[in-house]
Amino acid sequence: MCGIVGYIGGRAATPVLVEGLHRLEYRGYDSAGVAVLRRGRITVTKTEGRVRDLRDRLAESAPSPATTGIAHTRWATHGEPSDRNAHPHLDAEGRIAVVHNGIIENAEALRAKLVADGVELVSDTDTEALAHLVAAELAGAPTLEDAVRAALRGVEGTYGLVVLDRTRPDELVVARNGSPIVLGVGDGEMFVASDVAALVHHTQRVVFLDDGELATLTAGEYRTSTLDSRRTTSKQPTTVDLVADDYELGGHSDFMRKEMAEQAEAIARALAGRLDERFATAHLGGLGLDPMALRAIKRVKFLGCGSAYYAGQMGATLVEELARIPADAEPASEFRYRNPVVDPDTLYVAISQSGETLDTLAAVQELRRKGGRVIGAVNVVGSAIARECGSGVFLHAGPEVSVASTKALTNMTVSFAMLGLLLGRVRDLSAASGQRIVAGLRALPERVARIVAEDAEIERIAKRFADARHMFFLGRVRGWPVAREGAQKLKEISYVHAEAYQAAELKHGPLALIDAEMPSVVIVPDDELLTKNIGTIEQIRARGGPVIAVTNADLPDGLADEVIRVPRGEPELDPILLTIPLQLLAYHTAKALGRDIDKPRNLAKSVTVE
8 A cells, every 4th residue: 555756866856756656556545745855945746636636736837856855655544635644744844754654553642742842733644743753853863864763763553664854965764664665776876665666667676675674875875774773784686577568558458457368377487397297296495395394284374365365265275175184264464363373283374465465464473473384475576475484485476556466366376276286295195186286287377368368258248237236256165265256356346245155155144135136146166066056046046136157067058147158177276267257257347337447446456554
């Protein structure tokens, strides 16, 4: 959530800042602003609305030649979306400007003390307090870095922030605690952002700050140190394998459509070098676990939020089927609050596309505190969860910009299939069964490409039911997490109310809601539960409910109102293929309703606040 961009160098700062904000729009926001420093004066321009509105407002005045500045896109937490609550925020004298991601938990107490000290606050935000706190510390601090460090000692909560001082035009100070910050190292210029997406147009050399770190940037260099002392930390730049074109539409109407089309290629990347036909297994070297350690695992628990949680449910089913060891999934957002029993024989898998999801990161930290064995499944090298875990599975999905996760979710499930295969082959999964799963995984890219390429029928079905106010999504066992993910997709991008139920639960209450205005999407794999799923459809139809069946089975003619067919694969891998058409169904429904596909209201790509 939110986006930060900062620049110091020899170029005009404003175009760099606005272009960086544009590349961070996918993260979710409701207002935007910039602050630039020239000749001892900070000029702030900000507005409620989109980055294009900020660009329009900036165009009303002469272009600024300022070469130092900071910028922000805000997702409201403290205070409604408005011009006055937009970042950057200034202190009373206009000396300090601050942009901030995260939540200051003791903001109310800090604001009350400032008011008692005679400070007139002009916004409702927690961030404004930071500007006043830093300004107050400047009198007794030899450097801006020391003032920021002193101010943050009294702050409770999470932050990624950048501070600009009008009396020090040649430096920016950056700090991180629980909210991502990355430095970009250029040639005679330095950048800072909350996501590498804002940097790759200018540099591929980056430095990821860890929690509890602070950095001072000048045009020619950077220095990192700890927040709780002045101890210097050694941070060397790494090179990210990303370019600006990875964040372009490439001829597609929106990023969700582009990313759905990229799924076959993304799966192929996730599989490359990881499948072993000879021994009918998978190689996941990033786990750092030898066969003896793998055999010692007695249980697997997946932790994620939203779509990552549903991918974890699919992964749990795969692990139980292939390895025959207990596995389950749990929302990471709930995990640390229930005082979990952490078992040393359990392998915990933390799932996050961005690698920065705060709830999941907090679960990882709780596990590590209690001595749990936790690995990450993330899509961003150098992200907080990747660094905190130290080992895991890189998803290789490539940059994902649309808020609704498609290719990252698919690669999560593919990665968990390989994990299940690996755990199974060190136990009792036969070589013949392992070879069958390896072949099924090899065939996935072509089968996924067929579903995505032949979506005209799904578009027609979506348009037929686009006016429905509510939908059920139903599935059994393998189909249950598929149904949950399908309902999630429809809700988040089309705003159509959707609920997922285990199919057998339908008659225990939800059946009362079935009527001609309530379509049901039923997930029907061609497996041992086919007859029962057919029975579910018949119960719905008997009560006048329309049915969309998503299946790889040969269903009786006329059983469902609409049938979406997917290629047959290995039964254990069915959830991967059955999920793809639900992405397309949600997409075409949202299109028919005129929704903003990539930026659904109230949501953000990377959730870095509670």
